[in-house]
Amino acid sequence: MKYSYLTDPGKIRERNEDSVIIVENRAGEILMCVADGMGGHKDGEVASSIAITHISKRFQEISSVGNKEDAINWIQSTISEANVAIFKYVAEHPESMGMGTTVVLAILTPSFLLFGNIGDSSGYVIKNNKLHKITVDHTLVNLLVKSGDLTEEEAKDHPRKNVLMKALGANTSVEADIFNVELNVQGIMLCSDGLTNMLTEDQINKVLNSDLPIDNKLSKLIFKANNRGGNDNISVALLYKEEM
Numbered sequence: 001m002k003y004s005y006l007t008d009p010g011k012i013r014e015r016n017e018d019s020v021i022i023v024e025n026r027a028g029e030i031l032m033c034v035a036d037g038m039g040g041h042k043d044g045e046v047a048s049s050i051a052i053t054h055i056s057k058r059f060q061e062i063s064s065v066g067n068k069e070d071a072i073n074w075i076q077s078t079i080s081e082a083n084v085a086i087f088k089y090v091a092e093h094p095e096s097m098g099m100g101t102t103v104v105l106a107i108l109t110p111s112f113l114l115f116g117n118i119g120d121s122s123g124y125v126i127k128n129n130k131l132h133k134i135t136v137d138h139t140l141v142n143l144l145v146k147s148g149d150l151t152e153e154e155a156k157d158h159p160r161k162n163v164l165m166k167a168l169g170a171n172t173s174v175e176a177d178i179f180n181v182e183l184n185v186q187g188i189m190l191c192s193d194g195l196t197n198m199l200t201e202d203q204i205n206k207v208l209n210s211d212l213p214i215d216n217k218l219s220k221l222i223f224k225a226n227n228r229g230g231n232d233n234i235s236v237a238l239l240y241k242e243e244m
Contacts, residue, residue, distance in 0.1 A: 001030075001239065001240065001241055002214050002239070002240045003022050003030065003032070003214070003237070003238065003239035003240070004022070004214045004215050004218060004237075004238060005020045005021070005022050005032075005034075005218070005235070005236060005237035005238065006020075006215070006218040006219065006222060006235070006236055007019070007020050007233065007234065007235040007236075008222045008226065008230075008233065008234045008235075009233050010194055010225070010226060010230035010231060010232050010233050010234050011226050011229065011230030011231070012229075012230060012231050012232070013232060013233055015045055016045065016233045017036065017037035017038065017039075017044035017045040017047075017048055017101075017233055018034065018035065018036050018037065018045075018048060018192050018194070018233040018234070018235040019034075019035045019037070019045070019048040019049050019051070019052035019053075019101075019235075020033065020034045020035070020052065020190075020235045020236075020237050021033050021052050021055075021056045021237075022237055022239065023056050023059055023060055025059055025060055025062055025063070025064065025065075026060075026062075026063045026064070027063055027064035027065075027109070028110075029064060029065055029107065029108065029109045030106075030107070030108045030109075030239065031055070031056065031059040031105060031106075031107055032105060032106045032108075032188060032190050032237045032239060033051075033052055033055055033056065033103065033104070033105040033106075033190070033237070034102075034103070034104050034105075034121050034190045034191060034192055034235050034236075034237055035047075035048035035049075035051045035052050035101045035102060035103045035104075035121070035168075036048060036101060036102040036119065036120075036121050036192040036193065036194070036233070036235070037049075037099065037100070037101045038099070038100050038101065038102075038164070038167065039096070039098050039099035039100060042095075042096055042097065042098040042099045043093070043096040043099045044099055044100070044101065046089065046096065046099060047086050047089075047099040047100050047101040047168065047169050048101040050082065050085050050086050050089060050101075051079075051082040051085075051086065051101050051103050051168055052103075054078070054081060054082040054085050055078050055079070055082055055103070055105065058074075058078050058081070059078075062074075064109075065107060065109065067111075068111070068112045068114070068180065071107055071109070071112070071114055072114065072178050075105065075107070075114065075116040075176060075178060076116075076175065076176060076178070079103060079116065079118065079168070079174060079176050080173075080174055080175075082103070082168060083168045083169065083172070083174045084172075086099070086100065086101070086168055086169040087169065087172060090169070099169055100164075100167040100168055100169030100170050101119070101167060101168050101169060102117070102118060102119025102120055102121040102164070102167055102168070102192070103116075103117065103118050103119065103121065103168055103176075104116070104117040104118075104119070104121040104122060104123045104135055104190050105117070105123075105190070106123055106188050106190060106239075108188065108239070108241075111183075112180065112183065113125075113180075113181045113182070113183050113185070113188075114178060114179065114180060114181070115134045115135055115178070115179040115181060116176040116177065116178050116179070117135040117136075117138075117176060117177055118138060118166050118167060118168060118174060118176050118177070119137075119138055119164055119166060119167045119168075120137040120138060120139050120164060120193050121135075121190065121191065121192050121193060122135055122137070122190070122191055122193070122196055123135040123179070123188070123189075123190050124188070124189045124190070124191075125181060125185040125186075125187070125188055125189075126185060126186040126187035126188070126189065126208065126240075127184075127185045127186060128186075129186070129205070129208075129209050130201075130205055131189065131201050131204060131205055131208070133201075134179050134181055135177065135179065136177060138164060138165045138166035138167075138177075139163060139164055139165060185241065186240065186241060187208075187238065187239055187240040187241055188237075188238070188239045189204075189208070189236065189237070189238050189239075190236070190237040191234075191235060191236045191237070192232070192233060192234065192235040193232065194225060194230075194231070194232035194233045194234035194235065195221060195222075195225050195234050195235070195236055197231065197232060198224070198225035198226075198228045198229060198230070198231065198232075198234075199221070199224055199225055199228065203224065204221065207220050207221050207224065208238075214238060214240065217238065218236050218238060221234075221236055222234050222236065
């Protein structure tokens with residue numbers, strides 16, 4: 001098994017408000033997590049760092065996430081704790097009012113694979129050398145597509161396509177979407193929307209299917225996203241269960 005991650009501020013933003021981590025616990029279970037902070041001058045990078053730091057610390061503290069039901073409960077409770085930590089920070093630093101973050105994570109054990117997300121950072125599996133999106137974006141535009149008020153084509157360039165309906169730091173109570181995924185996949189990719197807003201799935205697949213080492217694939221994805229504009233911070237976490 002190979003895994004790595006990379007984050008980059010992009011070409012437009014002065015600061016990188018993304019945070020990303022991949023860690024193993026004592027049982028050899030793997031946590032991957034990407035958070036895309038929001039708030040600009042209101043400390044978006046602090047919100048994403050709080051979320052990633054709390055979630056990864058809790059994961060490394062436990063000997064195992066347990067069975068699948070235990071792991072689902074762990075995801076929900078830990079994300080809720082991260083949300084509380086963000087609200088606590090804002091209470092102590094009123095100038096940070098309005099900061100928040102997305103979060104997408106994957107937990108891989110020998111017995112199961114789970115994804116969890118809040119916001120519009122994305123989780124994918126790689127199967128048959130192709131990306132398959134697992135998570136569902138919590139955006140206004142996605143809600144309008146589901147209700148039939150927008151087509152998918154109209155949604156791509158909608159002026160409000162980045163308006164979030166859910167995020168950590170937005171409401172005192174949060175509940176992540178949880179996805180139970182079959183284990184027979186080649187790999188896992190998590191990313192912030194700085195990648196997916198710049199590159200199509202076909203363009204990402206082309207890099208993932210190249211003969212490059214994993215770190216070079218990450219560098220190339222970020223290079224290509226920046227080459228197409230780099231309008232946002234870009235973060236990618238990549239894991240391969242088997243060679244591609």
